[in-house]
Amino acid sequence: MPQDLARLVPPPMRALLKRTVNRFGLEVSRDPFARRLVRLCDALGVRSVVDVGANSGQYARLLRSAGYDGRILSCEPLAVPFGMLHAAATGDAAWDTVRTALGRETGRVTVHVAGNSYSSSVLDMLPAHVDAAPDSRCVGHEDVPMTTVDDLLGGEVTEPVLLKMDVQGYEAEVLAGAEKTLPSLSIVQAELSLVPLYGAQPLMDEIVRHLDDRGFAVWSLEPGFRDARTGRMLQCDGIFVRRDLVPG
Numbered sequence: 001m002p003q004d005l006a007r008l009v010p011p012p013m014r015a016l017l018k019r020t021v022n023r024f025g026l027e028v029s030r031d032p033f034a035r036r037l038v039r040l041c042d043a044l045g046v047r048s049v050v051d052v053g054a055n056s057g058q059y060a061r062l063l064r065s066a067g068y069d070g071r072i073l074s075c076e077p078l079a080v081p082f083g084m085l086h087a088a089a090t091g092d093a094a095w096d097t098v099r100t101a102l103g104r105e106t107g108r109v110t111v112h113v114a115g116n117s118y119s120s121s122v123l124d125m126l127p128a129h130v131d132a133a134p135d136s137r138c139v140g141h142e143d144v145p146m147t148t149v150d151d152l153l154g155g156e157v158t159e160p161v162l163l164k165m166d167v168q169g170y171e172a173e174v175l176a177g178a179e180k181t182l183p184s185l186s187i188v189q190a191e192l193s194l195v196p197l198y199g200a201q202p203l204m205d206e207i208v209r210h211l212d213d214r215g216f217a218v219w220s221l222e223p224g225f226r227d228a229r230t231g232r233m234l235q236c237d238g239i240f241v242r243r244d245l246v247p248g
Contacts, residue, residue: 034063035066035067037239038063040239041070041187044160045160045186046161046162046186047070047071048071048072048160048161049063049070049072049161049164050073050149050162050164051073051074052163052164052165053076053164053167053168054075054076055117055118056081056117059164069094072092073096073097074096074098075098075099075100076097076100077111077144079142081117081118085097101145101147102148102149102152102167103146103147103176103177104148104176104177106151107146108145109143109146110141110143111143111144112125112138112141113140114136114137116133116135120168121169121170122167123198123199123200124199125138126196128197128234129198129234131227133225148177148178149163149174149177149181150181153181155181156181156183157181160186161185161186162187163189164189165190167191168198170201171190171191171201171207172202172206175207183214186241186242187219187239187241188239189238189239189240190238190240191235192208192238193234194234195234204236204238207238215242215244216243217240217242217243218239220238221238224236
């Protein structure tokens with residue numbers, strides 16, 4: 001809400017509105033996440049973002065709206081959202097798209113397609129996820145190409161890069177295919193589950209430990225998917241910075 005309009009809303013009403021949207025995992029802030037992330041990219045000289053699990057391009061558009069004008073490589077395996085992603089990137093010379101899933105090896109994989117598309121995963125969705133978001137239930141399956149981060153980027157990178165993963169429980173598999181690249185990345189953004197939402201997925205503590213063992217420190221945790229019935233947070237986004245780049 002613009003600041004001049006916000007002044008017209010009584011403080012109790014502003015507080016109520018903020019609590020209401022926060023129940024759904026949304027953020028009301030004068031310093032929103034995307035703007036803070038772009039400032040971090042600027043501070044570390046990051047001019048390349050690898051957007052894994054891009055869906056229809058929401059993340060890239062968010063970065064652009066926050067002022068990021070560097071390169072973006074968006075990867076999305078499913079045909080329908082990839083079509084929307086590719087269309088969104090048209091006309092942006094610094095935004096490239098690839099139709100592929102990312103995992104521990106190159107080949108093909110079957111994705112369980114969710115009704116809302118952005119909850120689609122290689123892994124089976126568990127009842128806890130469907131109960132919290134009924135529109136996310138599986139509505140079909142799609143056989144898609146898969147590659148690895150190492151193959152996509154050619155192993156070690158020589159410039160500051162942010163790797164973002166929104167892969168619905170498949171984070172460990174993506175990281176397994178990034179062993180050569182990971183030590184040279186500057187920032188990793190990963191969706192972290194606090195409770196099991198997909199079959200055989202690693203939870204937040206395992207992903208944090210994996211990245212910590214490889215030299216990445218937790219920079220921030222951002223609110224994510226909540227169960228609107230109870231207010232319990234089910235997922236958050238973790239921002240990790242390579243430890244030798246953390247000030248002090």
